[in-house]
Structure formats: C-alpha cells, structure tokens
Amino acid sequence: MDQQTVAQMRTVIAAGKRKDVIFAGLGMFALGVGILTFLTLFVDMAIDGVGRLNPDFFTNFPSRRAGQAGILSAWVGSILVMLVTALVAVPLGVASGIYLEEYASKHWINDVVEVNVTNLAGVPSIVYGLLALGLFVYQFGLGQSILTAGLTLALLILPVVIVATREAIKSIPGIIREGAYALGASKWQTVSDHILPYSTPGILTGVIIGLARAIGETAPVITIGALTFIAFLPPAPISAEPPFVNFDWLMSPFTVMPIQMFNWTSRPEAAFHQNAAAAGFVLVLMTLGMNALAIWLRYRLRKNIKW
Numbered sequence: 001m002d003q004q005t006v007a008q009m010r011t012v013i014a015a016g017k018r019k020d021v022i023f024a025g026l027g028m029f030a031l032g033v034g035i036l037t038f039l040t041l042f043v044d045m046a047i048d049g050v051g052r053l054n055p056d057f058f059t060n061f062p063s064r065r066a067g068q069a070g071i072l073s074a075w076v077g078s079i080l081v082m083l084v085t086a087l088v089a090v091p092l093g094v095a096s097g098i099y100l101e102e103y104a105s106k107h108w109i110n111d112v113v114e115v116n117v118t119n120l121a122g123v124p125s126i127v128y129g130l131l132a133l134g135l136f137v138y139q140f141g142l143g144q145s146i147l148t149a150g151l152t153l154a155l156l157i158l159p160v161v162i163v164a165t166r167e168a169i170k171s172i173p174g175i176i177r178e179g180a181y182a183l184g185a186s187k188w189q190t191v192s193d194h195i196l197p198y199s200t201p202g203i204l205t206g207v208i209i210g211l212a213r214a215i216g217e218t219a220p221v222i223t224i225g226a227l228t229f230i231a232f233l234p235p236a237p238i239s240a241e242p243p244f245v246n247f248d249w250l251m252s253p254f255t256v257m258p259i260q261m262f263n264w265t266s267r268p269e270a271a272f273h274q275n276a277a278a279a280g281f282v283l284v285l286m287t288l289g290m291n292a293l294a295i296w297l298r299y300r301l302r303k304n305i306k307w
Helices: 003-052 055-059 072-103 108-120 125-139 146-170 174-182 187-215 219-223 257-265 270-304
Strands: none
Touching: 003 270, 055 072, 072 108, 072 146, 072 187, 072 257, 072 270, 108 146, 125 146, 125 219, 146 187, 146 219, 174 187, 187 270, 219 257, 257 270
C-alpha cells in the first residue's frame, strides 16, 4: 500500500472521528438542556410548594380555604385509577405483544394490526378521552367512575405496553428458542419458560413507563367527567366483613392529582397556587419513584438471569 493511499485512509478516519465528536457534543448539549430545564422547573415548583408539605396536606380533603385544603381524595383516586389501569393494560398488552411476536403468521392483516398499534402510541390523549366518553360513559353506562377512568388510561398506555413487550422479546437471542426446541419443548413451553422470563425486565420497564405517563394525564379524565372538587373517599376495596372484597369503589366518582392541580391553578389566590405547586411536587416524586422502581426491578431481574 503506497503512502498516498495510507494518507487518504487516515484523512477519512480523522474526518469520521471529528463527526463522532461533533455528534457526541450535540447529544450532550441536548441532554444538558433537557436536564437543566427539568431541574429548573422542578426546583421552582419545590420552592413554591415545599412549605405546604405537612401531614395535614396529605390527610385533608380539598377546601375553599387554601390553608386547610389537602390532596387526600386526589392521591387516593390516583392510586385506585392506576390499579384498574394496571390490571387491565398489563395482562392484555403483554399477551398481545407475545401473540404478535411469537404466534402471529406473516399475513397482511397482522401487518395492518402492527402498523396501527405503533401509530396508536402517538395518538393525542384527548382522542382516548372522547372515545371513552362515547363508549364507556354513554354506550356501556359506566358513568363518570373510577372504572371508566381506569379503562380509558388502560387504552392510552396499551400500545406502549404492546410495543415494549415486542421489543423486549426481539432482544432475546434466537439460540434460546433453538435450544428449547432441540430439547423437545413445545411453542408454549418455550415462550412461558424461556422467552417470557428473559424478556420480563424489558417488559416491566415499558409497563412502568406507561403507568408513569398515565398518572400524569389530565385531558382524558377531564373529558370523561372527573370531579374537580370532591370531599369524600370511595368505599374501601377491602372490608373487615365477609366477603372481605368490595367492588363498589369501581363505580364511585373520583378525582386525581392532575385534576386537583388544575382546579387550584384556575383560582386567582396565590395560596391555591402554592397548593398546586405542592401537589405537582408530590406528583413528580410519585412518577420518579415509579421509574426508580422500574430500574431497580430490571436490575434485580437481569442479575438473576443466567444466559
């Protein structure tokens, strides 16, 4: 190889390295802008609302007096709505992802389904609220209840769970399937005993991210008629008397944290704005906690997997 060719190769390599450095710098700049923006807003919200974070704030109902108002009905409603959302979206989404990735044949109908599932992940949340208003509230007669809100948010995050499940399954090496089939395992045994356990960390991450998105949604729950002021709690899901399980809470009126914040920010008094900042601070901590839980569970599950 002559000197001219070597020089050209070095020039090309150097140009490629410069592009890598420029791209990495732009990526770090974009990441820094995002993190700095989030920290600025988070710190500003914390400064405004930290003075209201006391036990009474979590145990009091909303009130017309800002100093006595609390988020009891809001955080209880958020937890119950998320419970319904998780119970509906997770089994259905995981099962759908497994079917599309492992069982569905190469057919144009399945291709259409896959494209639509991917597109639904980007549909604005207000569209799901309008769909739920016509379907769950009026057509099925479920009313403005916790069940309606849970089903609405389940539809919202269902495409996210399906896509996350499929991507997690795709990341499993093909040698896992081949080894299971070589030992005589059936299709279901391969999926349930090998594919699903290995893909659980990725699936779980997608589920938690979907739930973290759902807990902060406002447009769908406003559309289906969530209350902006509620001074009572739904019936407890578990009772001390037989049959010990109560489902009346599913049909109860509700409110959630974003709705409570919306109610307070719409008032002119500065004290209510402070309450909204405190509620927002709590909501962000709940979301960060869910994401931290996902990271920890993913780490624990991957640590226990032996390839």
